[in-house]
Amino acid sequence: MSTLNVTRRDTAVGPVLDVTGSLDYDHATTLRHEVRLLALDSDQCLSIDLSGLDFCDSSGISALLAARQHVLAAGADMVLVSVPANTLRIMTMVGLHQVFTIRPGTA
Secondary structure, X not given: OOOEEEEEEEEOOEEEEEEEEEEOOOOHHHHHHHHHOOOOOOXXXXXXXXXXXXXXXXXXXXXXXXHHHHHHHOOOEEEEEXXXXXXXXXXXXXXXXXXOOEEOOOO
């Protein structure tokens, strides 16, 4: 498995976290940490761009759910962008496609 890189960029509507590599048991804490560092306003939307994601296991999905909780606690919104087909298939099988806002394309 590869490492996980999370880079932040800011847009007019809110921050974007570009996630590349493996979002797995060994690396999910990296995403959790980066999300906790965000101070979001209620009019912002956090976009998590997963176009560079190589692999995502249950720990990674749990980290995405924790990110959603952090964002909702701030009264903000969150969207997952460019979710890889294999990850989207798993999310759909367990009903998370109804929990997350998922958009194709780039953030």
